Amino acid sequence: MKHYFFVLSALVCLIASNYALAGDGKLLATSGLVQIEGSGGGGIVPWATLSGYDTQDEISVSAVMTQVDLDDYRLNVMGVSASFYDRVEISAAHQRFDLKQLGGDIRQNVIGVKYRLYGDAVYSNFPQISIGLQHKKLEDGAIADLLGADSSSSGTDYYIAATKIHLGAVAGFNAVWNVTARATKANQLGLLGFGGAQNSDHEIMLEASAGVLLSRNVAVGMEYRQKPDNLGLGEEDWIDYFVSYIPNKHIALTLAWAELGSIAGAEDQNGLYLSINGQLW
Template sequence: MNHSLSSAQTFRSLFSLTAALSFGILLPDRIAHAADNTANAPQVTLGNDGNSNGQSLFRTLFDGQRAIGTGGMTSLEGSSGGGLATWATISGYGSDKSAGMAFHYSYVNVTNYWDQNVGASIGLFDRVELSYTHNFFQTRATGAKLGIGNGYQFDLDVAGAKVRLFGHVADNTLIPQVAIGAMYKHDSDGRIIHMVGSKHTDGADAYLAVTKLFPKVGILIDTTVRFTKANQWGIIGFGGDLDNNYHAQFEGSLGYLPPFLPGLIVGVEYRTKPRNQRFTDESNWFDVYTSYFINKHLNITLAYVSLGTIATFKNQTGFYFSAQTGF
């Protein structure tokens, strides 16, 4: 009982801190003191950055001064990072005097299900990230076997906020980039959600992410701790008849940047999951990915994914595809 209370208190503290930092840092008189001077930070690029020297209004608002790849990819939940894991990166390529943004489309096809994901994110002053994404989770013929109808679709909306506390992912120091964040999630179908033993159609996650690229050896490492009670990241609700408390979960990414092809990163990710429902087990996730930053405006990611058991159906393996554009 004390452990559950402590987890809930920790989650609320992280969520409140994220909101306070997000609004506080956006105030003009705070920006001058809070934002780091990224223009003077050493720039480690992953390929041709394609910067323009034009002085257009767009270039003023979105100056694109950060190094290519430092905005990360896009996760299933819309935040910048890997495919399965959220990183400490801030979306887009705007400096501490500007904004950045990214749009993405992702598709996951596993043994019995597929998921499409579309969304956008904006980075403000290399400090705050705001994101939104919508998941279309399609049960195909599996829906009929589950008794909810052939081709039944779950819809999940995710809105996120992230604040970089300190550090830069790609500078030449050993200090990592550290960020704190929160996500609010809404699942559209309360009838089915409650039928499978979930307690809520709405939920929130809070997380602390630490990310660092070591350019001399071409290694990228991320460690994220997430406080959540989401079932399958929220697709089938939050909490359950087995457990309705927040617990810390681990997300980790390891990437390698081969020197013979600038812009390419290959790696693995691992993510632990809560077990809240008697209705079904929930497995930890794993993927092997390759991502290529063609330039700042286009990034393509392909991955093999192993998602274990989803809604009683085991061995959910398949592929992941994502396309992202950034500014």
């Protein structure tokens, strides 16, 4: 699995290069971003929206680079995703979790698939609904083993998400909300393995996002992600407060303040989240 991220990234680009259709048919900012596990969505939450601007006769390919710089840790993410005909998304992400105080890092690869079941986030009366999965593979499970994870190799999250964009809903500004239910047993995204002494089965965790587009190019909001405490180390839920600048359909910049709580016993892990999203075509 070590090279799966790079293999899938190349495959995504190869498939897309066989088509002349660029994904640019949707309204600016309505495709959302690419989150830290590579799926289309917000920063920490996958949404029902797909990662590109493609309509029913288009495809799109997007890339992301993200860094979350905390007191004792640093998360770096590189990802690529492709959206086909506004129906299916495939994605790959490589995560490197730097241990700033102890030295060294933990690396994980994530492969994702999402399928739009119903609706359009902008134009349908009810929210857009999508289902998806994220398969996660640790490159080195030594720390997960040391902490007592039930599995130090791999695990899969399953989710269903609902997203709605309301045009002119808040004092004339566009508003967006998302709710996601995730079945997971991942410890800190899977970076600390899967399951543990407290629980070794999938649990349902709730996630949510809400934001307002202050203009065509600027969005502000917050996100929440519930997380299991399988290892008994006091793993806490995540919150971020973000501002995104989207000058055009080719690039989006996001700055956020992330409050990630306790990580592996280190309390109050807060810091800046910076992400650059680019639509390649």
